[in-house]
Amino acid sequence: MAQKTKIDAEDGKQEVQIEREFDLSVELLFKAYIVPVLLEQWMGTKVLKLESKKHGSYRFETIDNNGNVVFNANGVIHELIPNHKIIRTFEMENAPFGVQLEILKFEKLTDHTSKLNIHSIYESVALRDQLLALPFAQGINMAHNRLQDVLSNLK
C-alpha cells in the first residue's frame, strides 16, 4: 500500500512539513488530537496531562512491555482554534534534541475528508537531521535484532 503521508524536508533547513489527507471529517480529525483517550490509542503513548486550550500544557509517557518508561515528552499549547489550528511546543525529556515548535493546520476538504499539515521547526539544521534519521537508525537496528532472533531460533 502506498504511503499517504508526504514529508517535505528541504536540505539545509531546520524545518519539516508533514502532510496527510484523511477519510475523516475535520471535526473527527481534530478530536483525535484533543481527547486524551483517543490520542493514547493512536499515538501509543500514555497521556499524563492534556489541557487542550490556549496556554494549556501536556505531558506524555511511553512505557515498554516490561513497564519501563521509554520516554517522556511535554509541551505547551500556544494557540488552539477548534477544527483549524494548534500551535504547540514539543520536547523529549532527558534527550539532547532540544525543543521543537509545531504548527498543526486542520483543513476541511469535504464533509467526510480532511487534511492535516504539521510544520515542525527545530533548534538547528543538525538537530532536525538527527531527529529525522532516528527512525532510520532504529529501523536498521531492529532489522538486525529480528535477524538475530531468527538465527538464535535456528540453533
Next chain:
Amino acid sequence: MNLRRDVFQAIADPTRRSILLLLAAQSMTAGAIAANFDTARPTISKHIQILTECNLLHQEQSGREIYYHFNPKKMKEIAEWLMPFAKMWDDRFNKLETVMKKYKSKK
C-alpha cells in the same frame, strides 16, 4: 591495504549499526561505546575507525577524552534515510484513521 570506505559498507555490519544507534541518541567516548558490547575493545575500536573514516561519525576532543558524534548529514547519502521517518508517521496516521472511524460508529 586500505579499501575505499563508503556508507553502505559501514552499515553492512550489525555491530556498526548498533554503534550508530547508540550515538544517534548521545555522543560517547570509545570506552563508553565498547562497554555496551561483549566484543573485545580493539574490535570495537576498529568499527569506530571505519565509521569515522566514512564520516558517519565525527570526533571531538574534550579535555583528555575524545567524544564520537553521529553525523546525520552523511547518513542522508543513503537514499532511503527519510523513509522510516515517513513510514512511522504513515503508520501512526493510519491508526488515527482506524481509531476515529471506530469512535464514530460507536456514537
